[in-house]
Amino acid sequence: MTTSSSIAHHQPGTPARDHHEEEHHDHHGPAKGWRRWLFATNHKDIGTMYLLFSLLMFFVGGTMAMVIRAELFKPGLQLVDPMFFNSMSTMHALIMIFGAVMPAFVGLANWMIPLQVGAPDMALPRMNNFSFWILPFAFTLLLSTLLVPGGGPAGGWTMYPPLSLQTGNAFPMLIFSVHLMGASSIMGAINVIVTIMNMRAPGMSLLKMPMFVWTWLITAYLLIAVMPVLAGAVTMLLTDHYFGTTFFEAAGGGDPVMFQHIFWFFGHPEVYIMILPAFGIVSEIIPTFSRKKLFGYDSMVYAVASIAFLSFIVWAHHMFTVGMPLAGQLFFMLATMLIAVPTGVKVFNWTATMYKGSLSFEPPMLFSLAFLFLFTIGGFSGLMLAIVPADFMYHDTYFVVAHFHYVLVPGAVFGIMAGVYYWLPKWTGRMYNMTLAKLHFWLSAIFVNVLFFPQHFLGLAGMQRRIPDYGTQFSDWNMVSSIGAFGFGLSQLLFAYLIFSSMRAGAQASDKVWDDAKPHGLEWTLSSPPPYHSFETAPEVK
Amino acid sequence: MVKIVKCALAAVLASLPAHAFAAWELNMPVGVTELSRRIHALHMLILWVCVVIAIAVFGVMIYSIVKFRRSQGAVAATFDHSTRAEIVWTVIPIVILVAMAVPAAATLVRIEDTRNSELTIKVTGYQWRWHYEYLDQNVQFFSSLARDSNAARQLNSGIDPRSVPNYLLDVDHPLVVPAGKKVRVLLTAGDVIHAWWVPEFGMKKDAIPGFVNELWFRADQVGIYRGVCAELCGRDHGFMPVVVDVRSQADYDSWLKTQQDGTKTANAAE
Numbered sequence: 001m002t003t004s005s006s007i008a009h010h011q012p013g014t015p016a017r018d019h020h021e022e023e024h025h026d027h028h029g030p031a032k033g034w035r036r037w038l039f040a041t042n043h044k045d046i047g048t049m050y051l052l053f054s055l056l057m058f059f060v061g062g063t064m065a066m067v068i069r070a071e072l073f074k075p076g077l078q079l080v081d082p083m084f085f086n087s088m089s090t091m092h093a094l095i096m097i098f099g100a101v102m103p104a105f106v107g108l109a110n111w112m113i114p115l116q117v118g119a120p121d122m123a124l125p126r127m128n129n130f131s132f133w134i135l136p137f138a139f140t141l142l143l144s145t146l147l148v149p150g151g152g153p154a155g156g157w158t159m160y161p162p163l164s165l166q167t168g169n170a171f172p173m174l175i176f177s178v179h180l181m182g183a184s185s186i187m188g189a190i191n192v193i194v195t196i197m198n199m200r201a202p203g204m205s206l207l208k209m210p211m212f213v214w215t216w217l218i219t220a221y222l223l224i225a226v227m228p229v230l231a232g233a234v235t236m237l238l239t240d241h242y243f244g245t246t247f248f249e250a251a252g253g254g255d256p257v258m259f260q261h262i263f264w265f266f267g268h269p270e271v272y273i274m275i276l277p278a279f280g281i282v283s284e285i286i287p288t289f290s291r292k293k294l295f296g297y298d299s300m301v302y303a304v305a306s307i308a309f310l311s312f313i314v315w316a317h318h319m320f321t322v323g324m325p326l327a328g329q330l331f332f333m334l335a336t337m338l339i340a341v342p343t344g345v346k347v348f349n350w351t352a353t354m355y356k357g358s359l360s361f362e363p364p365m366l367f368s369l370a371f372l373f374l375f376t377i378g379g380f381s382g383l384m385l386a387i388v389p390a391d392f393m394y395h396d397t398y399f400v401v402a403h404f405h406y407v408l409v410p411g412a413v414f415g416i417m418a419g420v421y422y423w424l425p426k427w428t429g430r431m432y433n434m435t436l437a438k439l440h441f442w443l444s445a446i447f448v449n450v451l452f453f454p455q456h457f458l459g460l461a462g463m464q465r466r467i468p469d470y471g472t473q474f475s476d477w478n479m480v481s482s483i484g485a486f487g488f489g490l491s492q493l494l495f496a497y498l499i500f501s502s503m504r505a506g507a508q509a510s511d512k513v514w515d516d517a518k519p520h521g522l523e524w525t526l527s528s529p530p531p532y533h534s535f536e537t538a539p540e541v542k
Numbered sequence: 543m544v545k546i547v548k549c550a551l552a553a554v555l556a557s558l559p560a561h562a563f564a565a566w567e568l569n570m571p572v573g574v575t576e577l578s579r580r581i582h583a584l585h586m587l588i589l590w591v592c593v594v595i596a597i598a599v600f601g602v603m604i605y606s607i608v609k610f611r612r613s614q615g616a617v618a619a620t621f622d623h624s625t626r627a628e629i630v631w632t633v634i635p636i637v638i639l640v641a642m643a644v645p646a647a648a649t650l651v652r653i654e655d656t657r658n659s660e661l662t663i664k665v666t667g668y669q670w671r672w673h674y675e676y677l678d679q680n681v682q683f684f685s686s687l688a689r690d691s692n693a694a695r696q697l698n699s700g701i702d703p704r705s706v707p708n709y710l711l712d713v714d715h716p717l718v719v720p721a722g723k724k725v726r727v728l729l730t731a732g733d734v735i736h737a738w739w740v741p742e743f744g745m746k747k748d749a750i751p752g753f754v755n756e757l758w759f760r761a762d763q764v765g766i767y768r769g770v771c772a773e774l775c776g777r778d779h780g781f782m783p784v785v786v787d788v789r790s791q792a793d794y795d796s797w798l799k800t801q802q803d804g805t806k807t808a809n810a811a812e
Binding site for chain 2: 075076077078080081082083086154155156160162163166249250251255256257290291292293294295296297298299321322323326329330333334337338340341344345347348349351352354355356357358359360369372373376377380383384387388389390392393395396397457460461462464465466467468469470471472473475476477
């Protein structure tokens with residue numbers, strides 16, 4: 001039953017392998033019914049559960065965003081109480097970050113890392129099961145805070161004290177759900193590292209690994225480094241609230257700003273946790289549909305590693321307005337600006353990959369191209385935010401909201417969608433409806449800009465973040481932004497439809513899926529869908 | 543290139559009806575202080591640097607997408623690296639970044655120089671109003687959201703916000719300061735973290751319970767300048783505006799005298 005036994009049974013070169021495999025298949029196929037999912041140890045089953053969970057959370061968090069944008073459609077309060085509005089923006093962030101984007105990447109890692117490194121499964125299948133099944137409990141706990149006295153957490157996803165300490169009965173539930181999410185992420189990260197380090201096919205040296213594997217390896221180290229820091233920060237909040245400690249209270253010798261330093265020491269690497277695997281995905285897709293090798297593979301790897309390193313020394317750029325010494329502000333400004341260099345290298349390398357290629361525009365390529373343009377716009381606004389004096393104006397305005405949504409939605413989320421459209425036929429064995437997928441792309445790409453681009457203008461004109469109502473001079477752009485939001489939200493129903501319909505019907509996908517583009521990588525050497533234990537015999541990598 | 547883009551933008555804007563400008567605002571205000579003007583100039587500098595880089599990078603991307611289409615019979619080349627190109631596009635960004643960092647650092651040094659102020663006001667943030675105290679002048683008062691805004695902002699109040707002048711940006715007692723004087727603001731808070739921000743002055747800083755932050759401004763023009771609390775501070779975070787009434791020295795002096803007399807009367811009455 002366990003994966004390790006299947007490895008032991010299948011030494012390369014075992015005679016009569018085919019016969020053995022057939023016999024094996026009877027005993028080691030998926031369990032029937034709910035047991036297959038609850039007791040899942042198979043990387044593909046767990047990957048599927050992660051991805052479907054992430055899709056569900058994407059719609060839950062998206063619905064909250066719709067509530068936010070509906071209230072902001074015009075000035076005045078029409079729909080919700082300001083407290084409920086605040087808990088919507090707080091929960092929207094927590095659910096999208098920890099429930100949608102991160103589990104989507106872990107799901108992609110579960111599906112693709114064994115296929116890409118030539119392994120039969122993830123290294124630690126039972127921990128894999130545990131790390132997934134924590135999540136439904138964590139998010140049930142988090143969502144149920146909306147029903148308790150005092151309402152959901154409303155102090156922002158950053159949980160800054162003293163405000164977060166004013167949370168009602170939701171407070172310990174929030175802290176415990178964050179602990180659970182952290183534990184799940186750490187286990188997922190350990191699994192990724194152990195798999196990549198130990199289960200690569202013979203001949204696959206580190207610098208021959210696919211970029212998606214590389215970016216996930218580095219992401220996993222970031223996760224292990226910073227999730228415990230978040231757990232520590234929220235535990236200190238808990239003891240401040242219930243056990244009389246004063247870590248973050250000046251009256252007892254503490255400092256509320258210390259929480260911000262600790263939080264952002266987690267928070268900034270967290271930002272890269274949500275984008276590096278997307279870098280990996282588009283680094284797979286752009287070469288495929290340009291029919292040309294990735295330009296500057298080595299420098300791509302070094303750029304990701306540099307970004308990961310720099311992510312640990314820039315955290316205070318999230319909090320320039322707290323009153324730091326001049327030297328501190330200068331240091332964090334310069335370190336932050338430096339990130340533009342490796343990020344620029346990546347953008348230039350993707351562009352050089354397309355240059356003199358032979359491009360075609362299937363849905364995964366369309367999403368990757370939108371990623372390339374729109375993530376770069378988010379990069380530019382990020383550079384502007386690094387300039388401390390200008391940040392004194394931008395900080396805590398809609399300019400910041402526009403910036404991080406540009407890197408997270410057409411950045412991370414489009415990266416995930418590109419990956420799904422690229423590998424979905426490999427997973428289900430069926431092609432999806434290309435015309436509908438392209439329609440989903442164009443609707444998403446247009447509406448995401450209608451939604452977020454005007455928010456730059458709002459922020460520059462002086463609209464602050466996290467408000468349920470605003471001065472009438474901001475009415476027009478807010479209305480445009482809300483229309484974009486409704487359009488973007490509705491367009492995502494197409495995405496869900498395409499995924500579910502491809503599970504049931506559609507033309508059989510070939511092994512390579514994109515035959516016309518001749519994709520490189522071990523995942524394309526397996527059937528579509530791949531056998532239950534993926535590579536039972538390790539492939540040779542030249 | 544920059545000029546062409548500027549001209550194009552200007553042409554687009556000029557074609558819009560004039561009354562649309564106030565609402566469809568696109569950019570940061572220039573403001574009325576030395577710092578706000580320097581920050582605005584810095585903002586425009588980096589904006590244009592980004593626009594120029596974007597035109598170059600997006601230009602190559604669009605060129606590649608249009609020119610090297612498989613449907614047009616493009617055949618892929620086989621190169622996969624170029625050490626020279628990679629060095630060039632590592633070094634050039636570093637040079638641009640250094641060029642941007644120098645004026646930014648100079649402005650930052652100026653911002654942090656709070657010496658030689660002529661008036662000090664202690665600002666304390668509360669949920670959800672501001673308290674202003676003129677140090678050594680014996681004047682202090684609270685500043686809360688104006689009544690008409692407060693009535694209109696209630697859930698389903700039935701009052702059209704457009705009918706309320708300066709909706710959500712008006713208070714009962716504005717902060718009054720003299721024009722042309724360096725005003726130092728000491729910031730703290732009584733409950734949770736707030737942030738005091740007047741866009742026309744260019745500065746924003748957090749008001750943190752138990753700690754004192756400082757910022758300074760010198761407003762050149764008489765007028766009323768409106769801002770907000772910029773740090774999420776709970777239910778009514780969006781409803782604690784900052785209004786600063788900048789008056790001539792003479793007007794300020796007479797206002798201060800009235801306030802001080804009012805304080806004395808109040809003290810005598812007790």
